[in-house]
Amino acid sequence: MCLLAVMASSQMAQASHVIGADFFQVSRNNEVGNGQIKYDFTFMLYMDCISGQIQAINREDTGIFSLYTGDGRPYSQYEHFGVVKSPSSGKVPANFSNDCINNPPQVCLLRNIYKFTLVLPDNPLGYYLVQNNCCRNETVKNITNPGETGSSYSTYIPPRNQPNNSAVFKNTPPQIICLDNPFVYDHSATDSDGDSLSYEFGAAYDGHMNNNNQIVFQPPPFDPVRYRNPYSAQMPMSGNPPLSIDPVTGMISGTPNSVGRYVVSVHCHEWRNGVMINTVIRDYQFVVTDCSKAVIADIPQYSDEFNTYIVECKDFTVKFDNNSTGGFNYLWDFGVPSLDNDTSNEFSPTYTYPDTGTFVVKLVVNKGSTCPDSIERLVKIYPRFTGYYNFNGNLCPNTPIYFKDSSIGTMYGPVSWNWKFGDGTTDTAKKPIHRFLIGGDYWVTLVSKNSKGCSDTVRQKVEVLKFVPFAGNDTIIVKGVSMQFNAQGGDVYTWMPTTNLSNPDIRNPVGTYPEVGIFPYNVHIVSTENGCEGDDSINVRVVEQASILVPTGFTPNGDGLNDILRPVQVGYSKINYFKVYNRWGEQVFYTTKFKEGWDGTWKGTPADIGVYFWVLSINDSNGQEKLLRGDATLLR
Secondary structure, eight states: OOEEEOOTTOSBSOOOOEEEEEEEEEEOGGGSOTTEEEEEEEEEEEEETTTSOHHHHHHTTEEEEEEEETTSOBOGGGSSEEEEOOTTOEEOOOOOOOTTBSSOOOOOEEEEEEEEEEEEEOOTTOEEEEEEEOOBOTTBSSBSSGGGOOEEEEEEEOOTTSOOOOOEESSOOOSOEETTSOEEEEOOEEOTTOOEEEEEEOOOBOOOBOTTSBBOOOOSSOOBOOBOTTOOSSOOSOBSSOOEEOTTTOEEEEOBOSOEEEEEEEEEEEEETTEEEEEEEEEEEEEEEOOOBSOBOOOOOOSSSTTEEEEEOSOSEEEOOOOOBSOSOEEEEOOOTTOSOOEEOSSSOEEEOSSSEEEEEEEEESTTSSSOEEEEEEEEEOOOEEOOEEEESOOOTTOOEEEEEOOEESSOOEEEEEEEOSSSOEEOOSSOEEOOSSOEEEEEEEEEEETTSOEEEEEEEEEEOOOOOBOOOOEEEETTOOEEOOOBSSSEEEEESOTTBSOTTSSSOEEOOSSOEEEEEEEEEEETTTTEEEEEEEEEEEESSOEEEOOSEEOOSSSSSSOOBOOEEESOOOOSEEEEEOTTSOEEEEESOTTOOBOSEETTEEOOSEEEEEEEEEEOTTSOEEEEEEEEEEOO
16 A cells, blocks of 8 residues: 655646546454444546547556545544555456457546555544546537536445445446447446445446636545436437436446447445435446447348338248348348247248248348347238229210229228329229329239238329311401311210301311401310310401501520510411511511511521611512511520
């Protein structure tokens, strides 16, 4: 034992190296007189030798301790004293099997062990032995400002008439925990006195700093560290299921689901005759890392049912796919409760089930080795289920067509339907009614499903007649001139009203108009081949005299508006020619047809912006030629 006198407040903060610590004590009262007590103490300080500050770690070669009476007063002889670390101090092996992990993280854990003995006058209030330190690892995730948060540890030394050997934890905590892997760790302790032990997660304690950023030695009670939301002393890590400790056995279990460093403090309570007489606290950091497993058992999930490999609805035989990696042997159990021989050692086996039902299939990869892995999936066997549908009705545009599901299930019929009609519309009814707005071929798909997850997809082509009733374009004519209609699309035509028409029941009646006005007509058209019928309308505008107009400008930019320069006529049946010239007198366009016009190009390229000149030749009602001239501006 080597005890050194030291001055208070001698250790500077901002060290960021402490991972955790714990105290143990053994009573030697039988070696001293009745007025004295004697105890052997062991204090273990854990430090990070990768990211911890080396100067701070070196300062821990001598540990600083304080002794207080049970009422919190400093005990002058041992108010602050130093203890040199034991020769058995040093790095702690990771105790982590790398055989099953491809990317074991780099870790370095130092453990300083301080062993010393104190002989003290008996005190009815007992004593507190304290170690205040600074600071914790800066990367801790579950407490606030960890690099500026100190650490405080203590053990209670009872009076002579209540001797106590503290509980001693059996195992050194793990340095690495793998993300999303079930974690089980024995954090139990032994007690040489035979006291009963219970366990819980509790607070880790802070170390107080003064205004000069120096540690202030102080007795219990200590301030707990401040936990970040949603963490707490009782829930120090997130997980699914969350980390928990069995209060009787001390077993810690859970599946951590977030990487990082977490301060975890385990409180081991000693009970004697139903009374808690002492609490041993181990304050430690658990490091959760995203381990890359070298061996992964993997049965794919082909069904949208939860954790289900497949819902087999056609047969009792299932071919199992195996996506496992890193394996050298495989054991399949196909999950038939009444059978012991429903197993296979093949990589990708095929199995025929004896009956319908839901079965839990398990695959174990590398069973009995140091790196096994396993997975379970459900297989649902419910044959047979076959999807089908039919439809009827006139296959005409905008006409109701009646669809009907006719899927068949040997045991369970369909309970849901998803129709896609091929025109962007859907339905979920068993018997939907649908209208296709235009003719064409439509692939109609039905996905039907029963209560056991069986589904089938059926796709059929529905051929809707391309029936387009057309009365003709709206027309302007001169009074006294006859007009011949030219409806299209069917076989039977009925015009309404019949005013001024030669025959309202033919496709192309002649209309004669002695008076000016606007005459609207509707024609009902029927296709006798398949019963399609529909309507269309046309307006005839009768004016007093013939006229012709050529626009004064146009914009051939492809937007569909005013892109063409051409004559607009009323009362003229034809033109002799329409010519367009540029400002140098070069002809850039020529036509003899009324409906044709200039698109603003010349010699295959867009013509220049500017003014162009046109000449139009027509014959009047007396057959005399008339020449019209003008100009138009090309804009873009």
